[in-house]
Amino acid sequence: xSDFVSSADVPQQVPQGSPGGEHQPGVSVRHFRGKxxxxxxxxxxxxxxxxxxxxxIRSFQPRRSRVTAGQADALxxxxxxxxxxxxxxxxxxxxxxxxxxxxxLEIGFGMGEATAQMAAADPGTGILAADVHTPGQxxxxxxxxxGGLTNVRVANGDAIILLREMLPADSLDGLRxxxxxxxxxxxxxxxxxxxxxxLDLAATRLRPGALVHCATDWVPYAEQMLEVLTAHxxxxxxxxxxxxxxxxxxxxxxxxxxxxxxxGHAVNDLLFRRVQHPVQPxxx
Numbered sequence: 001x002s003d004f005v006s007s008a009d010v011p012q013q014v015p016q017g018s019p020g021g022e023h024q025p026g027v028s029v030r031h032f033r034g035k036x037x038x039x040x041x042x043x044x045x046x047x048x049x050x051x052x053x054x055x056x057i058r059s060f061q062p063r064r065s066r067v068t069a070g071q072a073d074a075l076x077x078x079x080x081x082x083x084x085x086x087x088x089x090x091x092x093x094x095x096x097x098x099x100x101x102x103x104x105l106e107i108g109f110g111m112g113e114a115t116a117q118m119a120a121a122d123p124g125t126g127i128l129a130a131d132v133h134t135p136g137q138x139x140x141x142x143x144x145x146x147g148g149l150t151n152v153r154v155a156n157g158d159a160i161i162l163l164r165e166m167l168p169a170d171s172l173d174g175l176r177x178x179x180x181x182x183x184x185x186x187x188x189x190x191x192x193x194x195x196x197x198x199l200d201l202a203a204t205r206l207r208p209g210a211l212v213h214c215a216t217d218w219v220p221y222a223e224q225m226l227e228v229l230t231a232h233x234x235x236x237x238x239x240x241x242x243x244x245x246x247x248x249x250x251x252x253x254x255x256x257x258x259x260x261x262x263x264g265h266a267v268n269d270l271l272f273r274r275v276q277h278p279v280q281p282x283x284x
Contacts (some may be wrong), residue, residue, distance in 0.1 A: 044137060044156035046076065048085035054200045071138025073173075078141045079154075086130065086157025088165045096153055097126040104174035105130065105167075105205075107159045107193065110255060112140025114178065117252045125173070130155035130162055163201050170207045179256040182218035194225045196232065203234035207273040215251065215268045217260030222268035235272040245271040 005093050094100045103126040109115045115129050129152060131137060144152040155162060183191045194214060194234050212235060216222045229235050246268050257267055
């Protein structure tokens with residue numbers, strides 16, 4: 001499969017219709033790597049947690065798609081400063097962000113447009129945005145760079161390993177899960193992220209009072225989210241009626257949300273607070 005790197009580093013395949021062979025902004029740049037050559041020498045690693053391989057059902061499925069020249073350039077330039085490979089080694093959030101600001105973990109950010117908007121609107125909060133989609137990682141870094149957003153860090157890899165092995169207890173002030181894969185087929189429901197076991201783990205990393213915010217346009221998944229969050233002793237619904245919440249002003253409309261609305265899907269938000277009850281992984 002073809003891979004892509006910065007146009008500044010390698011010869012380009014010039015797209016048809018490019019006068020004089022000049023690169024057109026936003027056009028993917030193709031580069032065939034030699035055997036063993038990393039995709040982005042100064043960027044995210046292909047398998048950062050390889051040594052932590054485990055037989056566990058994954059809630060995500062890596063997507064391979066073309067990386068534009070701008071995204072590749074952002075990965076090459078900014079990853080060393082604003083990127084984090086999820087490799088199982090403990091991370092100090094104050095060191096990562098350069099101060100002791102509150103930090104929110106966002107799991108799955110797509111192409112990063114909504115993440116960048118939230119970061120710009122709340123510069124005093126750090127956003128640790130985790131995903132496995134390389135074009136989205138590059139796009140978010142590019143948006144952060146262009147917007148001067150120093151409160152964004154992009155994490156590459158499995159968010160479960162990040163929570164379980166890399167973040168200390170009570171280190172997060174929020175958790176955001178927007179439009180995760182709904183895994184609509186019944187036999188795939190076990191792959192859904194919002195499950196009791198995941199909440200057990202998340203509860204140990206969230207400070208009391210931290211906000212858990214989920215959103216989905218798949219009604220059966222929204223109902224499952226509401227059920228498992230309501231049943232968990234570590235979380236309390238912010239809605240007095242115990243139901244779904246209106247979309248808060250701080251969550252922008254996302255690309256996936258727009259697609260869902262265009263298809264007539266109902267979008268549901270869930271806002272729960274971490275309560276004081278100490279919950280250890282595996283305890284109910």
